Amino acid sequence: MGRQRHGKRVLQSDPVPHRKEEKSAVPHRKDKKKKPDIGKLFINISIGLCIFSLVWFFYALYMRSTLAKRVITLHPSPRVLDDNSTSPAMSPERFWGSYRPQVYFGMKTRSPRSVVTGLMWMRQFSEMDVSLRHTCEQGDRLQSYGWLLHDGVSFGVQEIRDSDFTLTTEFVKRMGGEHGGDWTWRITAKQHSSAAQAPVISLMFYVATDTQGSLQAHVEERNRLGSVTGSSEELGNFKITFRKPSAGEAAGDKYATYNYLKAGSQGLEKLTDIVRNSLSRRFLFSTPSGEKRPYIAVDTHKPPQHQHQHQQQQQDPRKESDFVVHQVTVQTPFQVEVLFESGSFRDRPDQLVGAVMTEELERRKAAFDLKFERTFGLQRKGYTPSQVKFGKAALSNMLGGMGYFYGQSVVQSAYNEYPLLYPQGALFTAVPSRSFFPRGFLWDEGFHQLLLARWDPQVTREATAHWLDLMNTEGWIPREQILGDEARSKVPAEFVVQRNENANPPTLFLALQELLEQLPDGGGSGDPDGPAPDPAHPTVRFLRRIFPRLQTWFEWYNTTQAGRLPGSYRWLGRDRDTELFLNPKTLTSGLDDYPRASHPSPDERHVDLRCWLALAAGVMARAARLVGEPHAAAAVSLKPERVHVPPGTPRHQFPAARLVRVVRGTPELQYVNALGYVSLFPFLLQVLSPDSPRLQHVLRDMRDPEKLWTPYGLRSLSKSDPLYMKRNTEHDAPYWRGPIWININYLAVRALHHYGNAEGPYREAAAALYQELRTNVVGNVYRQYLETGYIWEQYNDTTGRGQGSHPFTGWSALTVLMMAEQY
Incomplete structure (x- = not known):
């Protein structure tokens, strides 16, 4: 400011020497211009930052909105099934x-x-x-x-x-x-x-x-x-x-x-409620003998008073x-x-x-019997009429358990504050259990279709297409399909919402592998130099149509479920609440409470998921060739929590003590020292080569009665494991910690059949174990069916007794394929 005042005095006292004034005035003009330039620069930068912030803000809103919508945006490729594919005109x-x-x-x-x-x-x-x-x-x-x-x-x-x-x-x-x-x-x-x-x-x-x-x-x-x-x-x-x-x-x-x-x-x-609420006892059952007894019958529907009042207050929009x-x-x-x-x-x-x-029914029964024997050959194998009847019932229950559902899933992603409704869709699928799980499950369906593909490949193609048509643009398929109010009424609220980061084993690749094996002219061998199957074959046309969705699905697993170490994978969706769980569950793997790392973390590596993707990669490569596409633990326990009780408090007023997890020692990265189904996955999905030295150890551990072997099948967790038959919470009985599951035993019998017929040093050992395990599993499932009237979800590893939900003629019906020796 001083220099500016000096310049003003010169201009006022000596107006004559204009040149000097002009010369002396130049630097002052420069000084005056310098400050406004800095101010303008500052203003321009501020405006630019504001504009950039606004653009970034709206871009972030746009991206968040776009990402939020992705979970409910269906896959852009043409649908596998036409909209009218299930209409009476088409089918x-x-x-x-x-x-x-x-x-x-x-x-x-x-x-x-x-x-x-x-x-x-x-x-x-x-x-x-x-x-x-x-x-x-x-x-x-x-x-x-x-x-x-x-x-x-x-x-x-x-x-x-x-x-x-x-x-x-x-x-x-x-x-x-x-x-x-x-x-x-x-x-x-x-x-x-x-x-x-x-x-x-x-x-x-x-x-x-x-x-x-x-x-x-x-x-x-x-x-x-x-x-x-x-x-x-x-x-x-x-x-x-x-x-x-x-x-x-x-x-x-x-x-x-x-x-x-x-x-x-x-x-x-x-x-059901409408009928129950319409029942009356005012009617008489009068037999010809003259006896009259009051009986219960439908009369006039009278909704309960509380329901009637609720309907008046809030009308159902349907x-x-x-x-x-x-x-x-x-x-x-x-x-x-x-x-x-x-x-x-x-x-x-x-x-x-x-x-x-009657005549029409008998004709259909005779045709069924002929097709069943032609498909599975149980009579030729020497099974008794009672055993053949059991095999027919197992297959028939899976076919009779096919359901057609229509509705919307409830889904959520990390970008959604609240759950959203998925687009409406249809699903034609088998169900695991009519009483307990009467809806579609992604990881069950691949096992279901292994059996149904033998009976009717068209059913498998159609059911698989329905599942793939439910894929969103990310490549995610909601793993549990609860479509429609009737299906939703059977599901606890905490299991309704499906989250798009959670996977399920891609067992549909097992069904696709089976369809590939059925192709004529060597198409199932995967040999690129072998004769190509007829491009007009229904399965080849089907593979061509589903291939874009299979690619997206496969990539979704490779990106969302990838681990930190290249080539490793981990199941997302593990339970985060480690306080109440002996071992946090991994529902997404399908093996709910099977022992995993004691503390969920991004560093986990899950061998079963890696093996599932190895299987998927092999099927993808074979399918690509056919359709002309490019192919290239810390020690833990559950103990009663400490509850502070004020002195003098009567015992009956003590607060209930929950069972909580007590951790002894600091967790560190290491192998989970649990021998069970997960340990067998490289063998189960035939990733191991027939001459691998590891195969010898797998066969030895499988046959050890102190580990996995029982007279009824392979138990899910070694008898010598610290978590064997341990509860996961005070309300959570052991599920995959000892009981025998038929889907995994089927994979084990299938793998033993493979290694028992492949050239290698363990061929004879695998073949002998195959006969023994197959006999044990089939014999026990059949005996339990005769004794209880049901095929069961799982079997007790000590007694062989059926347990869990029943009837369970989802993957437990794979017993038929073991009887027929079709793998």
Whole structure:
């Protein structure tokens, strides 16, 4: 400022010497200009930073929004299945089916909003209050239930053993018209106890629309519902006729009482409650002998008071659907038929009832028997008729356990604050257990399709396509598919949301490997110099269509599940709460509580996942050649936590002490010293070469009774392991810490068969072990089926007893392939 004031005095006192003033004024102008330039520069920089910050802010918002949407953005490649692939025009023979595995008996179509049909029943005059049966529940404690015969397309025979009577449910379909043709049910009830008085049973046949379509009830004399007519977008016009009960095909009608219910439903998951809340005791069962007894029957639907008030306060946004129930009450033995007739089937020769149905059913059974023997050859192998019957039941239960689901998954990514709804989609899939897991599981499905691909490769191609069409743009497939309100009603809330960083074993590559092996002309060998299979073969065309999705799926595993060390992999999604778990679970691996590193960290390396990806890489290379694409632990324990109790507090007022994890020592990176299923994966998936010295150690440890060997199969964790049969929490019983699982035992038998037939120093040892292990596993599963009436989720490694959920005719049905020696 001083220099500026000096310049001003010179200009005022000596205006004459202009040159000097101009010369002397120059530096002052420069000084004056210098400051504004710095200020402008500062302002410009500030403006630039503001603009950059705003751009970065909006870019970050855009990117976060884009990343948040990726989890619900479907894969951009063309869908494997056309939208109408399951329509009656494209697939009439599979349009109707027993695609409701969660109920004891019911049928629907493979369409998003299908008309559904089903059966409920209850025993009258029992000591129990109301024993209404509908959805498959382990709490119902049925002696057994399951399909004895089912071809997956045209017919099925199921036996259900309740307290003192047996229900046999049969159905058969006949093609015709434009909407999947006709079908008929036959329900036969017989007493199987020695009670003096035969039980009286009420059968309740129902039909319900699912938000679209309408039903009309046609009532005859004695309050008997004779038929229901209706229409829907997928079915056109149709008629369902309820025939009167008889003592048998050639016998006359039996005495029965009839009731019916017509109500509205705002969800298929509410059908049981609607019936339960409509029951009344005001009706009399009057036998021809003159005895009159009050019985329970459907009357008028009366929702509970709290539910009625809730509905008034908050109306359900879903459209109300029609629901009609026909109840027939009759004393055993008896037989009832229900007939569905399509309005577009105009040239049917006769009705599919009585002797006509019997003849058609026997024809389908004979065709099933021939195909079963041609496919699996159990009679040729010397199995007894009882063992062959067991094999047929195992396959039939998997086919009868196929379900068609439609709806939206609930998903979340790291970029979503709250869960989102996935795009609507359909899934045609087998289910692990009709009672406990009546929905699709990604890691189970690959095992399911190993068996079904032998029976019907088209089913495998279609089910695999449905799964791959659910892939998002990242390459992620939600590992548990809970589609629709009916499916969601069976799942605890904590398991509903699926997170996109979590994987599941890519077992669909096992099914694809099987399809490749079935290709003719050497296509299954993977030899690039061998003859190429016919490009028009259904499997080759299928592989060409799914290949872009397989590439994305494979890359998703390689990026999201990659470990820190190159070439290593780790399962994300391990439990983070280490306080309450003896060993944090890894649900994503499928081997839930199998011992892993005591402290989850990014440094973990999971050998089973590495082996799964080795299998996937091999299948990808073979598929690429066919379609012309380029191919190139710290010691831990659970102890009661310390709880502070003030002096003088009575013992009954002590707070409950939880079991919490106590860690002794500092965790460090090392091998998890647990011998079990995970240790075997290089052997199970045949990554080891036949001459590998490690194979000798694997065979030795497998055969050691103090480690993995039992007379019933290989246990999941060595008997000498510190975590063998240890609880993971105070509420969490051991799951993969000792029990015998059939899917892994199948892989072990399969691998032994491979190494027993490959040139190498351990060929004879593997072949001998193969025969022994196969005999043990098949023998125990069969014995338990005879003793308990069920195939089980797992088997006790000490007694061989079946345990866990039942029936479990998902991967446990792989016993059929072991019997047939087809790997």
